[in-house]
Amino acid sequence: MAGKLIECVPNFSEGRRQDVIESIAANFRGVKGCSLLDYRADADHNRLVVSLAGEPEAVADALIGAARTAMAAIDMNAHQGAHPRIGAVDVIPFTPIRGISMEECVALSRAFGERYFAELGIPVYFYEESAKRPERKRLEVIRKGQYEVLKVESVTPERQPDVGGPALHPTAGATVVGARQFLVAFNVNLNTADEEIAKKIGTFVRASSGGFCHVKGMGVALSERGMTQVSMNIVDYQKNALYRVLELIRMEARRWGVEVVETEIYGMIPAQALLDSAAYYLQVKDFDPDQVLELKLLGMGDGAE
Structure with missing residues (x-):
């Protein structure tokens, strides 16, 4: 997969303990082929959102390490927060950026889901473009009732994980993995x-x-x-x-x-998402992204991802 670039935004169910947040983020630092773009936590949501970009194999390897750190530190039976969640590592989405198609990202996500369960023992649900059941394209359908309900209902045929299970991991719950467009x-x-x-x-x-x-x-x-x-x-x-x-x-x-x-x-x-709103509020007539100096210099004047 040389030359292929993806984005990944894993969400972890921890937004309050700074030592745990930093230990999770540490798995993405200094990894060849994987760049840590951003990470931020919210105490009310009790959630950590990490933004990565890189080569598929490097990103996948770093994710396994981060998930191992998270599952050792987070007990879903004691977790509380405003954001819906079903696992210590709640969701892992893969998004194509360059040199890789959505179909390849689907294949990547499914192979990763199998590896994830094999190495960590955490069951996996596939969503969005990777969903194996039509109703599971929507994340909210998988998360219905959150961890507390799913850990009981996962043994039923309609709620069993796509990989592993039927029971969830006793403390780390389950993880939703998939391929999707940029959000x-x-x-x-x-x-x-x-x-x-x-x-x-x-x-x-x-x-x-x-x-x-x-x-x-x-x-x-x-x-x-x-x-x-x-x-x-x-x-x-x-x-x-x-x-x-x-x-x-x-x-x-x-x-x-x-x-x-x-x-x-x-x-x-994406820059275009901000430029659209800036042009609206400034009431700029016939605004063209080519007018943004930095984008023009970077050869990104068309605003495309």
């Missing part, structure tokens, strides 16, 4: 502690409730900050721009006298 993790924080308001807005914005196509969203409490959050994944930023989603949330929040305090972008984001 933007976009959060909007509100100046209210009323979680029900954020949850209602989450239903208005997400596709499954009749909101925007290509948007997944939910409302959660940010107890440590005295706020709430509409937490979203924009799975196709070209079809639903960030500014469009943000303006709907502003409009709905005003019904309850609530305002947007700030927004968050978790992990990496």
Whole structure:
């Protein structure tokens, strides 16, 4: 697979213990062929999101090491957090960047899932393009009920893992692995502690409730900050721009006298996703990404990934 480049954004169920966070991230440092682009943790979500890019084999090797560290440190029976989760290593998505097709990423993810269980003993569910069952394309279907329900229901035929099982790992749970297109993790924080308001807005914005196509969203409490959050994944930023989603949330929040305090972008984001919103808010007429000096110099003026 020489010359092939992928992105991977593994999510770990730890956002509070800095020593554990750093020990997980250490597995991605200094690895030939694998670059640690970004990592950040959230205490309310109790979640660590890591952004990687590199050669498929190098990324896969580093992921096994990080998962081994996570499973030794995280007990899902004691884990609590605002973000849905089913395992110590909750999800591992592979995204093609250069020299590799989506079909090859699907094959990579499935081979990795088999290796992951063989080496770690953690069962695997396949999602998105790698799903072996149509209903499992959607991550929320696999996560229904979260770890507490899945550890009971995984023995039933409809909820058994795709690799391993039927029982989950006694402390590390299960991991969802798959191939998908690039998504933007976009959060909007509100100046209210009323979680029900954020949850209602989450239903208005997400596709499954009749909101925007290509948007997944939910409302959660940010107890440590005295706020709430509409937490979203924009799975196709070209079809639903960030500014469009943000303006709907502003409009709905005003019904309850609530305002947007700030927004968050978790992990990496394509330049085009930011430029689209910048052009909208600045009301730039006929904006062309070729006008951005750094992109032009890098030969990326067309805004493509």
